[in-house]
Each structure stands twice: as C-alpha cells, then as structure tokens.
Amino acid sequence: MAARRNYPYAVLDVFTEQPLQGNGLAVVRDADGLDDERMAAFARETRLSETTFVQTAEAEGADYRNRIFTIAEELPFAGHPSLGTAVAVALARGEREATYTQQTGAGLQPVDVRIEDDQAWASMLQEPPEFGSEVDARHVLASVGLVPGDAHRELPPQVVSTGLPTLIVPLLNVTCVSTAQPDFDLIDTLAAEYDASNLYLVCLQGEGKARARMFTRSVEGGEDPATGSAAGPLAAYLAEREQGTRVEISQGVEMGRPSRLLAQMENGRPRVGGGVVPVIDGEVLL
8 A cells, every 4th residue: 555645635615604504525735646546535525526636737727636526526627616616626726726737537627716715706718518319208307206297398408518418407496406315326328328417307487597406316315415527518508599698507406505506608618617615724644
C-alpha cells in the first residue's frame, strides 16, 4: 500500500445560498498522488452525490483536471461538481473572481467564479447539446409509479446530453413530480436501453420556471438534490421545442435539500449556474 499523506480537502454546498441545503460536494485538491482505486474508495466514504479530485491538467488550455466520482462509478462530466470544484480552487488560490477551464472526460468546459464574503456564485458553459431518442411516456412513467395521464400533453420524454445523457421526462403538474416513486430495476432497464445516465422528472410552471427530481442508482439513496448535468439538457430541450431559452429549476425539495439552478442557452450551448456555500476547509489523510 502506498504511503499516506495529507491532501487539502473541502466540502461545499452547491446550487444554494444557504449552508446545508443544495447538493453537497467533497473536493480533494493536489490529488495527482491518488490512484483510481483510492479515489473511488474515498468517494464511497463521503457518501455524497459526488466527490471530486483536482489533478494536473493533461489537455492544452485547461487549468486543471477534474475527476468526478459517485459512490458507484467515475463520471465523465457532472454539473454541481464542476461549479463546486471551481469555487474550491478559487478559494485555495485566493482569487475572488476568475474563469477556469476544467478538463473532464467530456472535454473542456469554462467555469466562471465570483466570491463575495462567505458566498460564491459559479456558472459553467456546458458542451453543445446532443439530442437522442424520444421515449414512449408510458414506459417511463411506469418506472416512477405514475400513469400515462401524468405525462405532459405536448412534450415527450427524450434523451439529451451536454456531457452526460439525461432522460428528460416532462410531467403534467407538481403533484406528479412530488409523488413519484422510483422502481430502480425499471429505471436501470430504461437507462440501458436508451443509454441514459439520469432520469429527470420535470414540471414546467410557467414564466421560465420548473420543478424537478432526478433518480439514479449511482448516487447515495437513489435521488440527487441538484443536477447541473440535467439542467443544461433541460434548457436545450426547451429551446429546441420553442419553450424559452432560460429556466430556473427548483430541485431537492422532497429530500429536504432545496436547490435552485439557473440554466440558459448561450450561442447554442447551455450555461448552468447557481450559488455555492463553503462548509468545511481542512485536510484529509489518504
């Protein structure tokens, strides 16, 4: 076993302006010395939706490499880990306003950071959207304990990716979103058939607002309180169907982790942003 040492470590809550809300993220910096096995093991130890490891960039033009792990797997890309990691890097460097280019498995993404007192804001320009299959609403709704009448009348479920394929499922009303009960065996079958990583239930509430929930077995408990990698695809999906180019998403309510995500189209790519609150700053022995 390799010798252990201390690594800079932080925990931040992302897509919120309040501590202990939003989506928690663990960030380990200066992580070149960690192998894949130890990174995966530490991500399981934190039991957060994601844990990131900041390493030296390998791609030209990138400021750092962002390795993103859930309790189950490494992801090529994710939303709240990108924003929270950029804020952790800015705090470590003493920079109050910056733009970084991160390297992930999905490519290079610019992330803007602004820090004021103990509050931070970050936004990321995601990859251009790729539109995949439309899916029969009956099959999708059965996987979350809903019936065909709970589907949106005009907007079909569809897989959209801006780095991580998301099955977007528009629903009739907020009650449908809040009462959904996931059957993960059925969700896994859908995900495998349509090559989707996340199942994203959405209710449009008018005036560019939406309520959402995300289900996947790859995060602790099977539900994610805030999913930036799904917010970008949702913005692209709505713009493609002439439903507006900006959306404010409320997520995590049912989990007691209310989150607020802002997504809008910018030159054909979605920009996703939100508040970031630092919670823990220290070291971890790995």
